[in-house]
Amino acid sequence: MRIHTCGLEKMAGIEDGMLVAVSHVSHLDPIVVSAVLARRVSWVSRIEFFQNWISRKVLYHGGAFRVDRGGAALPTIREGLKRLGRGEVVGIFPEGEVMEGERSVLRGATVKRGVCTLAARSGCPVVPVVVLGTDRLRNVGPWLPAKRGTLWMLVGEPLQAEPGDHTKEGRRRFAARLEAEYVKLYAEIRGTFGLPETIVP
Secondary structure (H helix, E strand, C coil): CEEEEECCHHHHCCCCCEEEEECCCCCCHHHHHHHHCCCCEEEEEEHHHHCCHHHHHHHHHCCCEEECCCCCCHHHHHHHHHHHHCCCEEEECCCCCCCCHHHCHHHCCCCCCHHHHHHHHHCCCEEEEEEECHHHHHCCHHHCHHHCCEEEEEECCCECCCCCCCCHHHHHHHHHHHHHHHHHHHHHHHHHHCCCHHHCC
16 A cells, blocks of 8 residues: 655654544554554554454454443543553544544544543643545455555644643533644645545545
8 A cells, every 4th residue: 555644753752652543434544553653552442343352362462452332431541541651652533433424523523522531631642643545445446456555644733631621621622622633634634635525435
């Protein structure tokens, strides 16, 4: 795959824990981001992906940990804070699942508040990342030698939680900042690489 990246230098100065918050158009997004970043990423992964023993083994080997979207969030928050406290990079998809159309945060939709809680309680920066093109890899064409698939990745400026962002209103404010950043990054990545609006399904 040809992977065009911009903004990786924005992560270079962060040596301690950080949250990599990625827009979500495909289940291949974490593979692409992990392949590009220099540091290992511990992904927050849906509990459903741990049910098959093969995928469970791969996820554990890669450092992933579970989130039960229909259950209690506290165990995931505690594990995330523990890893951030150890200086790890925690990868998270603030939308909660793959989103298309107007449900995509890139088109102005909302994010879940778990990332806001982790940012506020840990004090670690949140680095928004937009990845495009991964949804097309479910087709045969991009994998053919003559039609190598192309992917695009843009890293935004790190966002730091402010005093009071641990409250319900604070999390709402932080979520609004993050949502606005995604919309801005989407416009920037399309402008930089000349991508059409249809690049997001």
